Amino acid sequence: MHLFAEHFKREKSRIYTLDARVKLIFTLVLLAMVLSYNGFFFLLFILVASAAICLRLRLPLKVFLLRFCEPLFIAGILILLKFFFSGETSIFTLNFAGFKIIGYSEGLYEGLRIACRILAAVSIVAILGFTTLFTELIAALSWLKAPKGFIEILMFAYRYIFVLSDEAQVIYNAQKNRLGYSNVRRGLSSFGILSGSLVLKAFEHNQNLTVAMIQRGYDGNIPVLKHKPFKAHEIILSAATIALFAFIWKI
Amino acid sequence: MKRIKLLKFVFCFCLISTFDFLFSRAARAMHISEGILPFNWALLWFLIAVPFVAYGLYRLKKISNSDISFKPLVGLMAAVVFIISCMPIPVPTAGTCSHPCGTGISGILLGPAISILITAVALLIQALFLAHGGLSTWGADIVSMGVVGSFAGFLTFKALRLLKINLAVSAFFAGLFADWATYLATSVELTAGIKGSAPFLPLFWKIIVAFIPTQLPLGILEGAMTSGMIMLLYKKRPDLLIKMKVLKVTKAVVVFLSIFFISCFSLANAAEWPGVDETVVEKYAEEHGRAARAPLINTDQGDLLLFVFLLAGAIGGFVGGYYWRKLTEQKPK
Amino acid sequence: MENMIRLSAKINSFKYPDGTIALSDINLAIKKGEFAGILGANGSGKTTLLKLIDGLIKNFDGNAYLDSDNIAKLSPRQIYKKVGLVFQNPDEQLFAPTLFEDVAFGPLNMGFSAAEVKKRVSDALEQTELLGFEHKSNHNLSFGQKKRACIAGLLAMGHEILLLDEPTAGLDPMGEYKMMCLLTKLNKECGVTILMATHSVDLVPLFLDKLYILSKGSVTRSGTPEEVFTAPEDMADVKLRLPQIAELIWRLKHEDNLHFEKIPLTIGEARQEILKTMQNANCKM
Numbered sequence: 001m002h003l004f005a006e007h008f009k010r011e012k013s014r015i016y017t018l019d020a021r022v023k024l025i026f027t028l029v030l031l032a033m034v035l036s037y038n039g040f041f042f043l044l045f046i047l048v049a050s051a052a053i054c055l056r057l058r059l060p061l062k063v064f065l066l067r068f069c070e071p072l073f074i075a076g077i078l079i080l081l082k083f084f085f086s087g088e089t090s091i092f093t094l095n096f097a098g099f100k101i102i103g104y105s106e107g108l109y110e111g112l113r114i115a116c117r118i119l120a121a122v123s124i125v126a127i128l129g130f131t132t133l134f135t136e137l138i139a140a141l142s143w144l145k146a147p148k149g150f151i152e153i154l155m156f157a158y159r160y161i162f163v164l165s166d167e168a169q170v171i172y173n174a175q176k177n178r179l180g181y182s183n184v185r186r187g188l189s190s191f192g193i194l195s196g197s198l199v200l201k202a203f204e205h206n207q208n209l210t211v212a213m214i215q216r217g218y219d220g221n222i223p224v225l226k227h228k229p230f231k232a233h234e235i236i237l238s239a240a241t242i243a244l245f246a247f248i249w250k251i
Numbered sequence: 252m253k254r255i256k257l258l259k260f261v262f263c264f265c266l267i268s269t270f271d272f273l274f275s276r277a278a279r280a281m282h283i284s285e286g287i288l289p290f291n292w293a294l295l296w297f298l299i300a301v302p303f304v305a306y307g308l309y310r311l312k313k314i315s316n317s318d319i320s321f322k323p324l325v326g327l328m329a330a331v332v333f334i335i336s337c338m339p340i341p342v343p344t345a346g347t348c349s350h351p352c353g354t355g356i357s358g359i360l361l362g363p364a365i366s367i368l369i370t371a372v373a374l375l376i377q378a379l380f381l382a383h384g385g386l387s388t389w390g391a392d393i394v395s396m397g398v399v400g401s402f403a404g405f406l407t408f409k410a411l412r413l414l415k416i417n418l419a420v421s422a423f424f425a426g427l428f429a430d431w432a433t434y435l436a437t438s439v440e441l442t443a444g445i446k447g448s449a450p451f452l453p454l455f456w457k458i459i460v461a462f463i464p465t466q467l468p469l470g471i472l473e474g475a476m477t478s479g480m481i482m483l484l485y486k487k488r489p490d491l492l493i494k495m496k497v498l499k500v501t502k503a504v505v506v507f508l509s510i511f512f513i514s515c516f517s518l519a520n521a522a523e524w525p526g527v528d529e530t531v532v533e534k535y536a537e538e539h540g541r542a543a544r545a546p547l548i549n550t551d552q553g554d555l556l557l558f559v560f561l562l563a564g565a566i567g568g569f570v571g572g573y574y575w576r577k578l579t580e581q582k583p584k
Numbered sequence: 585m586e587n588m589i590r591l592s593a594k595i596n597s598f599k600y601p602d603g604t605i606a607l608s609d610i611n612l613a614i615k616k617g618e619f620a621g622i623l624g625a626n627g628s629g630k631t632t633l634l635k636l637i638d639g640l641i642k643n644f645d646g647n648a649y650l651d652s653d654n655i656a657k658l659s660p661r662q663i664y665k666k667v668g669l670v671f672q673n674p675d676e677q678l679f680a681p682t683l684f685e686d687v688a689f690g691p692l693n694m695g696f697s698a699a700e701v702k703k704r705v706s707d708a709l710e711q712t713e714l715l716g717f718e719h720k721s722n723h724n725l726s727f728g729q730k731k732r733a734c735i736a737g738l739l740a741m742g743h744e745i746l747l748l749d750e751p752t753a754g755l756d757p758m759g760e761y762k763m764m765c766l767l768t769k770l771n772k773e774c775g776v777t778i779l780m781a782t783h784s785v786d787l788v789p790l791f792l793d794k795l796y797i798l799s800k801g802s803v804t805r806s807g808t809p810e811e812v813f814t815a816p817e818d819m820a821d822v823k824l825r826l827p828q829i830a831e832l833i834w835r836l837k838h839e840d841n842l843h844f845e846k847i848p849l850t851i852g853e854a855r856q857e858i859l860k861t862m863q864n865a866n867c868k869m
Binding site for chain 1: 692
């Protein structure tokens with residue numbers, strides 16, 4: 001589970017220290033622009049810009065591949081799907097084993113556009129994910145007045161993902177060492193037991209956790225520290241960038 | 252001559268299986284990836300998801316008022332769902348690994364409302380840090396995985412329990428239907444999002460067919476897994492199942508179930524979804540010599556969309572109306 | 585008021601819901617500023633006893649008192665103002681994403697101002713040698729750091745009495761030693777009364793003032809380490825053993841008939857004793 005921002009070595013870059021609230025709002029605005037854009041230019045611009053930022057971050061290549069393999073697959077499939085199944089003007093026709101495969105130009109255009117949109121959107125969110133600590137994000141969300149219950153659950157979930165995944169790993173290894181996954185049937189039953197024991201562990205941890213929290217004055221709500229004030233230059237800078245993007249978006 | 256035919260056949264088979272392989276990769280975990288949905292669709296699904304999540308939060312607040320350990324428990328279960336939906340399980344027909352969604356189990360254990368909340372939390376973490384799903388498609392994923400998956404799992408489980416079918420089988424079908432219902436809902440969202448000006452149904456069938464090789468077996472696997480989990484809990488900690496009211500079927504659930512099945516039944520009967528305009532107005536208009544022209548925005552879905560909006564409005568109205576007094580009433584201290 | 589008894593428990597019996605007897609015949613009194621320990625094998629009821637003293641278990645036959653108030657009648661808030669219990673598994677106690685948020689949780693609940701909270705947190709972190717890790721995620725801390733973080737979380741609230749369940753379990757020898765030094769420092773310098781449950785016989789005599797030996801749910805012996813560790817057979821009865829150095833001297837004394845005045849428990853004392861015996865032997869020769 002080395003996909004969270006804190007596991008990456010932090011190069012010295014402004015973007016890491018930027019206020020998470022500014023980053024979050026910036027990302028959301030940019031995302032809305034990308035999704036509502038009808039064309040290529042802005043999307044390509046975003047792609048180039050985020051590629052430049054990613055290069056600056058100097059993250060390991062493996063992380064990128066992991067991050068982008070799924071969206072790339074989906075983008076590829078959508079291009080194919082659109083290319084062969086929708087549109088009117090055919091570019092080429094393949095007569096093949098009794099099948100007639102027709103490629104449509106409108107479909108190709110649409111497919112490429114959707115693929116660009118996917119990649120642009122993914123890279124924007126990926127940069128947010130790479131450069132922001134989860135705790136900063138939680139604080140930013142609470143500043144944005146996300147419901148308190150939601151934030152508390154997000155906090156608990158984040159903390160216990162690590163504890164429980166370690167425990168899951170232990171159980172999985174124990175099962176695997178004793179041939180628990182040697183065939184599909186066995187694997188399935190082992191998997192059921194593994195996930196069932198995770199639920200059991202969750203219940204057990206929960207009892208002790210609650211006692212430990214009550215000991216420290218828990219009464220159903222987690223108090224939050226006050227937020228730091230915004231830095232003026234960060235806001236001005238990001239507002240200017242957004243204005244620039246909006247200008248490009250317009251044309 | 253024969254050899255050429257055979258070659259063609261082999262080539263064709265290879266082509267289809269590669270295509271299939273690619274599709275099955277795309278179907279991983281049934282999340283809709285970031286950026287697939289255009290802005291208006293993303294917003295629509297988000298708006299549909301909001302009342303459900305809000306209801307989940309309300310339930311959370313209500314239960315945690317009487318049980319202080321409930322919030323940490325929901326957090327822990329969200330972590331469990333997150334981990335389960337990250338674990339690869341082998342799907343033999345597709346030759347790859349896929350992920351279960353785990354909403355069936357949380358639906359059964361904690362009820363659909365809390366399960367929606369859990370899914371929302373798990374999806375947000377996945378969207379931000381693992382690139383499963385996305386921020387912009389968060390709403391759509393909550394609707395398909397959280398709302399549809401949890402309700403399908405929960406209702407199936409309770410309905411089968413009501414019919415006195417044993418625990419393992421009920422859990423199996425709960426997992427199965429949670430998975431398949433999620434798959435259907437995802438296909439609807441995906442089709443609506445990418446179809447552009449093309450008609451809805453042909454693309455929808457294509458996507459459904461494309462996902463069948465992974466989703467059919469995956470649903471069965473998820474069912475088996477859910478059943479295994481529930482049986483383990485039943486053997487080791489039956490007290491927990493009793494405490495979470497998993498084994499009981501309450502009156503509210505029965506009422507809800509009957510409403511659900513009646514609406515399903517009427518939905519199935521009205522498969523065509525012709526609208527009022529088509530059946531009544533157009534008929535008379537045509538009789539009087541004024542045929543309808545093509546609509547400006549053609550959704551090709553009859554009144555399905557209208558019905559969805561009506562349903563959302565009705566549910567929202569009920570929820571809003573019921574809790575209206577909460578806004579004005581003082582909380583007893 | 586140095587000898588004021590802060591915690592006391594007299595338990596006739598406590599049964600688990602399934603009917604097995606968990607605790608019986610226990611008489612325990614912890615004085616102010618004392619560093620006491622409950623020593624027992626696995627499954628002897630140490631954790632249950634601590635939970636009972638902390639007011640987490642109420643339906644037992646007997647009485648437990650905190651500063652002459654019956655614990656069963658106190659509200660959780662009243663108990664947790666004075667007493668803090670640290671569990672064995674640190675992962676079950678650290679719930680916030682970062683160390684700072686976790687330690688700040690208690691003081692924030694007590695309603696202190698932001699500045700006061702920060703001061704308390706940094707004081708607690710300094711005492712537990714965790715300064716500089718404030719903004720690290722809890723899952724990135726080492727096991728020993730997590731254990732100390734749990735203690736810091738309670739220290740920041742200013743507890744006068746700490747109950748610790750196996751504070752040294754799972755730590756390496758250096759970590760064990762450091763943990764015990766930390767607890768001693770808290771006890772001697774900050775005046776925190778400590779009761780800890782443990783099964784590590786080699787370590788405790790170095791640090792503890794008083795010991796209760798728990799076996800099968802009841803206290804079989806109590807007193808200072810010297811009074812408790814007498815003969816290997818007594819210890820084997822309660823599934824424990826003497827500290828290794830004590831066992832060595834005991835064997836030299838009883839099996840090899842060397843003369844020792846007392847059974848030492850620590851390496852320092854043992855060295856003195858051995859040197860003394862050797863000098864005596866030299867004189868005789």
